[in-house]
Amino acid sequence: MKILIIDCDQATVSSVFNYMEPRGHLLDVAREGTTGLHLATSNYHDALIIGWADPQIDGPGLVRTMRQNYYIPSPALMLTERAEVSDKVRAFRSGADDYLTKPFEPAELEVRLEALVARSRGTVARNRLVVGDLTLDLSTLEVSRAGRMIHLYPACRKLLHLLMLESPAAVSRERLEYAVWASDPPDLDLLRSQISSLRQSIDRPFEEKLIQTVPRFGYRLAAGGNYQNHRHQATALSEAGESAPR
Template sequence: MRLLVIEDNRQLVANLFEYFEARGHVLDVAPDGITGLHLAASQSYDAVILDWMLPRMEGPEVLRRLRAEHGSEVPVIMLTARDDLPDKIAGFRAGADDYLTKPFALPELEVRLEALQVRAHGRNPRKVLEVADLSLDLATLEARRDGQVLHLYPACRKLLEVLMRASPAAVTRQQLEFALWGDELPDGDLLRSHVYELRRSVDGPFASKLIHTLPRVGYRLAVTATEDSDATP
């Protein structure tokens, strides 16, 4: 999942990044309500983790404006120390999909986010990922670029899905490795081999390159990039 965290507690943000990135998710963070509203309205996220008490604009107002002014249906889970029923009702009336009181367990937050994804996909299925002239049909698992079918091994197809879901954001090597193998990493640098094969299919026959290397970080799939796409991290 690509997640937006709107939270000003630095320690909590660090904990969220450590937990979710290790599980293959991609996170952006906004330290205040106005920045969070801008990111949530202008970028594509699978879900938003929204704190109630925020600088510059409180969470319920961020959510109200996101729904009313921008028409966003992105799933939102609110985090707050407020556990009174009137506060929960106010959060849901502002447009929250779920509500989690602090302190909370990170696995519970993850399960709630997964449940929101199931409900959101039921309402508005996202069956085809698209970046420029590249597409991946999640139902048929068919990948195409410029109308041409790409023949991908399962591992390459999984890498492509992770990169396309995150695009244009970067995905770390650790995130890609976790997506392929979980906590049981194979011997050797198999990720490099899979990325090489993916590049041969996605970029090899075409003039413009979409897969770019971020040295010492990982990769990203984007229309343009300043990084050298032939470098290795």
């Protein structure tokens, strides 16, 4: 997960870093709200950890600003010493998704964040990802677009899975290569070849092109041309068999 921590408490920041970073999570840190808001609006994060006692704007106020003024959709967890019910109510009404009081166990924090990210992506339901008119059923490995079945070789299907899961965020070349070849990527630039093959299958027959190149970084998959404020178009359908993302 890529996580943004906005907290003026150095002990809390150090505790989160010491536990999360060795476990492979990427963390950005802001010690006050203005910097945190800038980082949240200029970068994508899977989840936000927000403290309460900010010298400029308190935690609930910061969350409300993110939601109402900047439409930041990333799930936010309030991490604070304040344990009164009234504080929790205010935090949730401001747009927070979860609330954890200090002292806390980093393992519990990680699990809560993972649950928030899973729910925001829709992956707690049936394993069926949808971006626009493109669907990937993870149970049957069937791919379809606009009702038309598409055959993909395993390498392209792995790339598609990661791009849809992260849609509409950009995915680095390194992560895409790891998804296909793990820790032993080929010497040749086979990723570009595989992306080209994937484009031929899911984009060429259709007017709207979903796969976009991000220069000097990687690729993204997004529908509708609007990926800035709508992070979670890759959505799982419910067991009831809904025909569109929730």
